[in-house]
Amino acid sequence: MIYFDKVSKIYSDDSAALSDVTLSVMPKEFVSIVGHSGAGKTTLLRMILAEEKPSAGTVFFESVNIHSLKKHQMNKLRRRIGTVFQDFRLLPNKTSYENIAFAMEASGRTDEEIESDVPHVLELVGLGKKIWSFPSELSGGERQRVAIARAIVNQPDIIIADEPTGNLDPVNTYDVIQILKKINELGTTVILTTHNRGVVDSIGKRVVTMENGKIVRDDKSGKYSL
Amino acid sequence: MFWVNIKRVVRAGFVNFWRNGFVSLSSILVMTITLFVIGAVIFILATLGSSLNDLKSRVDVNVYLAVNVPEEEILSLKADLERLPEVKSVGYISSESALESFKQRHANDQSMLDALNELSENPLGAILNISANDPNQYETIANFIKSDSGLSSEKEAIVSKVNYDDNKTAIETLSKIIVSAQKLGLTVTVVLVVISIMIIFNTIRLAIYTARDEISVMRLVGASNKYIRWPFMISGIMYGVVAALITLGIFYPLTYWLGTTTANFFNGINVFHYYITNFGQIFGVIAGSGVVLGAVSSFLAVRRYLRV
Secondary structure, three states: OEEEEEEEEEEEOOEEEEEEEEEEEOOOOEEEEEOOOOOOHHHHHHHHOOOOOOOEEEEEEOOEEHHHOOHHHHHHHHHOEEEEEOOOOOOOOOOHHHHHHHHHHHOOOOHHHHHHHHHHHHHHOOOHHHOOOOHHHOOHHHHHHHHHHHHHOOOOOEEEEEOOOOOOOHHHHHHHHHHHHHHHHOOOEEEEEEOOHHHHHHHOOEEEEEEOOEEEEEEOOOOOOO | OHHHHHHHHHHHHHHHHHHOHHHHHHHHHHHHHHHHHHHHHHHHHHHHHHHHHHHHHHOOEEEEEOOOOOHHHHHHHHHHHHOOOOEEEEEEEOHHHHHHHHHHHOOOOHHHHHHHHHOOOOOOOOEEEEEEOOHHHHHHHHHHHHOOOOOOHHHHHHEEEEOHHHHHHHHHHHHHHHHHHHHHHHHHHHHHHHHHHHHHHHHHHHHHHOOHHHHHHHHHOOOOHHHHHHHHHHHHHHHHHHHHHHHHHHHHHHHHHHHHHHHHHOOOOOHHHHHHHOHHHHHHHHHHHHHHHHHHHHHHHHHHHHOO
């Protein structure tokens, strides 16, 4: 469903964020991308969201070249991708409910759908009681769960999680990973980046290891090995 | 879906306006100052305009006619003058009323009155008092009267004196003052308005700068550019509307207080009456400027962060 064909990204002459990366992700797969900071994990994810353009090579989403899309097609593509980040990226002036409702409004859902789905999805991530809280009134773990709820509410084909547990304590980390696993079991592709050994080992699925912008290992059922 | 989207962006605009209270407040304050400047310019131009009109109407040229000219001839000369496109109006002062006002002017000067009584008949001729549309046109009118081609020889004979030459310097100076006052007024207006627009644009740009991360998040969840832009524009429009209401509110007591002063000092209009009678137009200009400034500034400011 996602295919990187010999993708390189060069920011300046002497450093390449990605060099000649070829990687394919199948539907319903759970892929963990691991590596040190600066290994190119985030750049790889930003390519899928078309926030970065490759210097060479092509990125395909279901046989469509992502970077050839027009703006409004891009918006449609982004609605099929749920994103979760280390820094949560919630809208600070909106409540949990409104943050999730915004993503639904953006993809053109009706008011009835929003009213029924938002409480449901917040219940799913265990935040049924914090519907009307603003992000500043939530703990880190709670904020990340709102972000996950927002990512899954439009039933995307794929969830991209960039270091989602980077700012969380072990208990919240465990919860967040369990939620992602559950989403994956329900049929959504998940791409996760992390440098947390415990997280990778507990998932027990495909692990792609990156180093200096290159893929150095790709194990079907891997462990963290850096 | 169209109406649903309209409802959603309007609601989002209102909610943003309310929740970003401090940002809204400071934007409204700056916008109020801007609109106040625009409003003040309106009042100053109106006062200046009416004072200038007043001055202009006081400038005139008198045509003194010979004594004992029959009234028909005077009236026919008056009609000739009124046909000139430069002439606004011609007043006729008969020799009797000229004498009357002369007596009044010298009511305290007994020797002058005695001298006048010595005379058996009225020594004063009739006067035609000419007002022009524009002070610059007096010279043309005066020349017309004096030139051979202007009037027929019989009519020329009845004109004893045109006092344009006496007034010439005064009229020319006044014309210059009026023209430069208008130029100055226009320049000051343009400069003030441009400065105000730049200030308001920068304020709103700063307000939206603080929201740039939000805009990137909105893009990330797949919101279309219009859907991101409109709530900001609605907020901008609301800044304009609220600021316009505050400005109009401030002008009410202010013009009331200044009304008699301007009426006496400039010999012109009472700004309070001007405000009340032209309220519709003033409201339109101030509220319209506020709405347009708010919407355009927001549009331009958000556009920066919507570029991929």
